Amino acid sequence: MTPDSKLLTVAMPKGRIFDEAVALLRKADYPLPPEFDESRKLIIDSPEAGMRFILAKPMDVPTYVEHGVADVGVAGKDVLLEEKRDVYEVLDLKISACYMAVAALPTYNPKADIAPKIASKYPNLASSYFREQGEQVEIIKLNGSIELAPIIGLADRIVDIVSTGRTLKENGLVEIETMMPITSRFIVNPVSYRTKSEQIDDMVERIAAVVEGEKNQ
Numbered sequence: 328m329t330p331d332s333k334l335l336t337v338a339m340p341k342g343r344i345f346d347e348a349v350a351l352l353r354k355a356d357y358p359l360p361p362e363f364d365e366s367r368k369l370i371i372d373s374p375e376a377g378m379r380f381i382l383a384k385p386m387d388v389p390t391y392v393e394h395g396v397a398d399v400g401v402a403g404k405d406v407l408l409e410e411k412r413d414v415y416e417v418l419d420l421k422i423s424a425c426y427m428a429v430a431a432l433p434t435y436n437p438k439a440d441i442a443p444k445i446a447s448k449y450p451n452l453a454s455s456y457f458r459e460q461g462e463q464v465e466i467i468k469l470n471g472s473i474e475l476a477p478i479i480g481l482a483d484r485i486v487d488i489v490s491t492g493r494t495l496k497e498n499g500l501v502e503i504e505t506m507m508p509i510t511s512r513f514i515v516n517p518v519s520y521r522t523k524s525e526q527i528d529d530m531v532e533r534i535a536a537v538v539e540g541e542k543n544q
């Protein structure tokens with residue numbers, strides 16, 4: 328399928344953020360087709376809304392937006408900190424809230440830890456964090472089930488997302504540092520921001536009004 332320059336291309340993250348992001352767009356009066364609720368399509372056009380949606384893995388959304396194949400997108404702050412793509416972050420959507428934390432086994436003794444190993448799905452974010460703290464660490468990149476690492480002796484600590492805290496608790500880990508809050512953000516390709524400024528400004532204004540409205544409820 329070739330890009331349709333008339334439609335604003337929006338990169339949406341599949342998975343956890345998706346339903347909340349769709350709800351936000353609907354509240355902003357974008358008439359999204361029913362395919363959003365039931366289909367496995369990866370490209371969904373909504374000519375009524377003047378938009379084409381591409382459904383991507385959450386970690387890939389900034390890549391599509393940086394390369395300009397999507398004009399705008401929705402991405403977690405965690406992903407933006409990890410990927411450091413050349414995109415504008417224009418709005419905090421305040422959805423899919425969670426936070427990034429360092430955790431370990433309750434028996435973990437930081438003073439006895441000379442060359443700490445840190446397991447994470449976010450190697451760049453973890454590495455900048457410990458560099459800023461002035462601590463030298465070895466980062467071990469994993470793709471999921473991060474909580475396994477300290478239990479089976481692969482790492483001393485983990486850097487991961489916490490939401491309810493249930494995964495840490497059920498795996499006998501404790502949080503030792505809260506790093507930063509995470510919410511989803513609206514991101515924009517810098518060139519699109521100039522060439523499609525009217526459409527993008529309108530979209531940002533409409534969504535911002537919903538976000539503000541929800542905050543004041």
Ligand SMILES: Nc1ncnc2c1ncn2[C@@H]1O[C@H](COP(=O)(O)OP(=O)(O)OP(=O)(O)O)[C@@H](O)[C@H]1O
Nearest residue numbers: 341342343344385403404405406423424425488490
């Ligand atoms: N409890 C949570 N765990 C992970 N991500 C969360 C959580 N709560 C909100 N989020 C947000 O959701 C995004 C991840 O969504 P999701 O888990 O669907 O994708 P994913 O990590 O690519 O999943 P998978 O690799 O399991 O397919 C994160 O970038 C983060 O901003």
Ligand SMILES: O=P(O)(O)OC[C@H]1O[C@H](OP(=O)(O)OP(=O)(O)O)[C@H](O)[C@@H]1O
Nearest residue numbers: 471472473487488489490491492493494
């Ligand atoms: O605090 P909680 O509410 O328990 O949520 C946090 C957990 O959810 C995420 O894992 P996910 O379910 O995405 O699985 P993964 O380990 O395969 O990434 C995250 O990596 C934590 O493990």
